[in-house]
Amino acid sequence: MILTGHEITSEIAHRRIVIRPFLPENVNPNSYNFRVGNTLRVYRDQVIDPRCRPDTELVTMPDGGYILQAHRLYLASTLEVMGSDYYAPTFAARSSVARLGLFINLSASLGDIGYLGQWTLQLFPATNLRIYPGMEIGQIMWWKPLGEIKLYDGKYQGSSGPCATRIRHDFVAR
Amino acid sequence: MILTGHRIATGVSAGDITIDPFIPEYVEPNSYRVTLGSRLLDCATDMLDARSVPPMAPRVLADVGRVLEPGRFYLGETGEILGSTRFASTLYATRSLASIGMWLHFSAPLGHTGAVIRWTLEIRVAQRIVVYPGMIIGKIAFWHTQGKPVRYRGRYQDSTTVRRSALRDDRLFHRARTR
Numbered sequence: 001m002i003l004t005g006h007e008i009t010s011e012i013a014h015r016r017i018v019i020r021p022f023l024p025e026n027v028n029p030n031s032y033n034f035r036v037g038n039t040l041r042v043y044r045d046q047v048i049d050p051r052c053r054p055d056t057e058l059v060t061m062p063d064g065g066y067i068l069q070a071h072r073l074y075l076a077s078t079l080e081v082m083g084s085d086y087y088a089p090t091f092a093a094r095s096s097v098a099r100l101g102l103f104i105n106l107s108a109s110l111g112d113i114g115y116l117g118q119w120t121l122q123l124f125p126a127t128n129l130r131i132y133p134g135m136e137i138g139q140i141m142w143w144k145p146l147g148e149i150k151l152y153d154g155k156y157q158g159s160s161g162p163c164a165t166r167i168r169h170d171f172v173a174r
Numbered sequence: 175m176i177l178t179g180h181r182i183a184t185g186v187s188a189g190d191i192t193i194d195p196f197i198p199e200y201v202e203p204n205s206y207r208v209t210l211g212s213r214l215l216d217c218a219t220d221m222l223d224a225r226s227v228p229p230m231a232p233r234v235l236a237d238v239g240r241v242l243e244p245g246r247f248y249l250g251e252t253g254e255i256l257g258s259t260r261f262a263s264t265l266y267a268t269r270s271l272a273s274i275g276m277w278l279h280f281s282a283p284l285g286h287t288g289a290v291i292r293w294t295l296e297i298r299v300a301q302r303i304v305v306y307p308g309m310i311i312g313k314i315a316f317w318h319t320q321g322k323p324v325r326y327r328g329r330y331q332d333s334t335t336v337r338r339s340a341l342r343d344d345r346l347f348h349r350a351r352t353r
Contacts, residue, residue, distance in 0.1 A: 001175055001317065001318045001319060001320040002262045002317045002318075002319050002320070003319070003320050003321055004287070004319045004320065004321035004322060004323055004324050005321075005324040006321050006322040006323070006324050007319075007320050007321020007322065008321075010321065025345075027324075028286055028324075028326070028328075029262070029286040029287045029288055029289075029323075029324040029325060029326045030262040030284065030286050030287055030319065030324075031284060031286070065223070065224070065225075067221075070220070071245070092281055092282050092283060092284050093280060093281040093282040094282065094341075095282050095294070095330065095339075096329070096339045096340055096341035096344070097224075097282070097339070097341060098279060098280040098281060098282035098296045099228075099249060099294060099296060099337075099338060099339035099341070100222050100224060100228060100339045100341060101217060101222065101247040101280065101296070102280060103280045103281045104281050105281045106281075109281065109283075126217075126246075126247035126280065126296075126298055127217055127219070127220055127221070127222055127247050128220055128221045128222070129221075129222045129223070129224065130221075130222070130223040130224060130225075131224050132224055132225065132346065132347075134346060135224060135341075135344065135346055135347075136344060136346070139284065141284065144320050
């Protein structure tokens with residue numbers, strides 16, 4: 001079951017969902033609108049090898065906006081710290097953002113119960129697009145799970161800012 | 175919980191789900207088949223701005239079809255009015271459509287409870303593809319909700335055709351313009 005906006009607000013009050021900072025006006029019928037922070041992370045490698053630490057660069061978006069180049073990948077992050085020990089999260093672009101040709105995740109919309117942190121977004125524009133720090137870019141949904149809960153204890157726990165891939169740790173573990 | 179196809183059909187009869195037109199043969203085990211409507215918007219520039227009106231050129235999708243080009247970005251519409259006053263919904267491409275390299279939405283699958291509209295689709299293609307009005311492109315699924323229901327009253331309510339982004343109407347940009 002997906003939570004209604006009313007239930008999201010109520011579960012925040014009961015500390016079973018965290019959205020920090022929380023703006024009541026950002027609550028939708030089935031989701032909460034989150035904002036984008038002012039930093040982007042871009043890969044500098046010509047070829048990305050998942051076994052190696054990637055070379056990245058942090059870019060600060062000015063208040064006057066920043067132009068994303070078409071068909072280029074940018075990592076961004078939510079301004080909000082979000083998570084829940086009780087509900088499974090998924091996130092999506094706001095419709096108004098997708099309608100400008102912008103993906104905010106690349107088929108990776110599912111989060112984990114127990115994750116708490118800022119969320120890294122994969123921005124991928126279909127056309128050159130100027131975006132602004134602090135704009136409401138996406139929405140998070142919460143789903144009631146079935147079964148005993150074991151909390152997330154993964155490599156991105158507690159992230160802040162746009163976090164580069166840590167896929168290399170998946171190789172080391174073997 | 176996701177609704178079964180049988181429950182979707184029951185919802186259409188009972189009036190808490192709208193699928194118009196509704197074709198019983200299009201009911202799937204846990205979704206309903208969605209078709210492509212006849213109007214497209216073609217992004218008419220190589221530069222958009224989140225706080226400006228996006229220039230989009232209207233195109234009518236005739237029965238002879240239209241070739242979509244990779245690297246371009248289009249908005250399309252569903253052939254149906256879709257939504258529910260009781261359930262939330264999500265949209266997916268069919269396996270068949272995805273298998274020819276076409277996207278239906280750009281990381282935005284959610285339909286809010288109360289949004290009973292002709293859906294706008296975000297379209298791109300991995301290679302040149304001909305599209306036809308009425309072709310089956312997607313599947314809509316419906317989800318039971320937990321908590322007191324809230325009805326969508328957003329900016330795309332009452333959409334009867336494809337609508338370009340109205341992001342510029344956000345509070346943030348409104349404040350910037352009036353400053």
